[in-house]
Amino acid sequence: MMMQSFMIIYTYKEPVEAAQIIMDRMTMPDKPLYSSLFEGLSMCKEIGNIEQWADIIKKALSDEEYVVNAVLKYLKMNINEYVSDEVIKGIMPDVKRQFRSWLNKPLMCNSCKPPVQLDERGFCPKCHTGRSLPFAVFFDVFLLWDHLSLEEIYSYMEHPVSELSKAARRGMLAYLQKYPDLIQECIDAIKNNTYNARVFDVILKLPHQYVLPYKQEILEIANSDNHRCIIYFIRRLNRLEWIDESERKEYITRMIGHEDQDIRSEAMAAHLGEKTDRHIFDEVFYRE
Numbered sequence: 001m002m003m004q005s006f007m008i009i010y011t012y013k014e015p016v017e018a019a020q021i022i023m024d025r026m027t028m029p030d031k032p033l034y035s036s037l038f039e040g041l042s043m044c045k046e047i048g049n050i051e052q053w054a055d056i057i058k059k060a061l062s063d064e065e066y067v068v069n070a071v072l073k074y075l076k077m078n079i080n081e082y083v084s085d086e087v088i089k090g091i092m093p094d095v096k097r098q099f100r101s102w103l104n105k106p107l108m109c110n111s112c113k114p115p116v117q118l119d120e121r122g123f124c125p126k127c128h129t130g131r132s133l134p135f136a137v138f139f140d141v142f143l144l145w146d147h148l149s150l151e152e153i154y155s156y157m158e159h160p161v162s163e164l165s166k167a168a169r170r171g172m173l174a175y176l177q178k179y180p181d182l183i184q185e186c187i188d189a190i191k192n193n194t195y196n197a198r199v200f201d202v203i204l205k206l207p208h209q210y211v212l213p214y215k216q217e218i219l220e221i222a223n224s225d226n227h228r229c230i231i232y233f234i235r236r237l238n239r240l241e242w243i244d245e246s247e248r249k250e251y252i253t254r255m256i257g258h259e260d261q262d263i264r265s266e267a268m269a270a271h272l273g274e275k276t277d278r279h280i281f282d283e284v285f286y287r288e
């Protein structure tokens, strides 16, 4: 019903008027916000009252999670076509405040009665269902509007909520391609154990042109006593384009004789994987 009335608004009004009608509805006291209002707003490619717009976004982020998800989805759209970078940057500190508040508040299961608090992974210990928590979408919004530092991205890479840690790892991969100068910083941090092996794995996932300048340093880590890094390296080895066949074979053979049992079995799996269909092998062994 609501979408239908939006269609009427878009058909008969200028975009800026349509946006105003929707925003006025959104700011009516005692009227709830709906995700469809943001869907409606996303169809208006012109916003007149930017101040009102910014206030709506900030306020809606403290609403119910389905509204928050709708706002974040909206913020992931090409809003910079009609909202200036300055305005977007201006609301980001508020968005981040809301993100932190979501991260810190105790969250309850929506199905269980009486309410049960979700565990640190975002799942109910009683009925084992999760909630559609907006963490990952928050993260994607910050990444899109460049409102994260390398350290911040790193700090969420091991978060117990898997949606968020996955978003952070994807984010790190995108970030290093956007700011390739930071690859060196990451490599140094891995070497001195400030960053963990997960960052090494992200570096190994980068397209080869980004990694090539750091080949020697990467091999140095792959030959160090950092067992976790060695395991990630072996797992990716068959797919690395920047390492030649003889180097790869020599490494695998050496690691098959490693003192650590986990490393030995990963190396053997990689050795066998090279002989069998690599894609099937990837499916079975490389699944995370």
Ligand SMILES: [Zn+2]
Residues within 6 Å of the ligand: 109, 110, 111, 112, 116, 124, 125, 126, 127, 128, 129
């Ligand atoms: Zn439950």
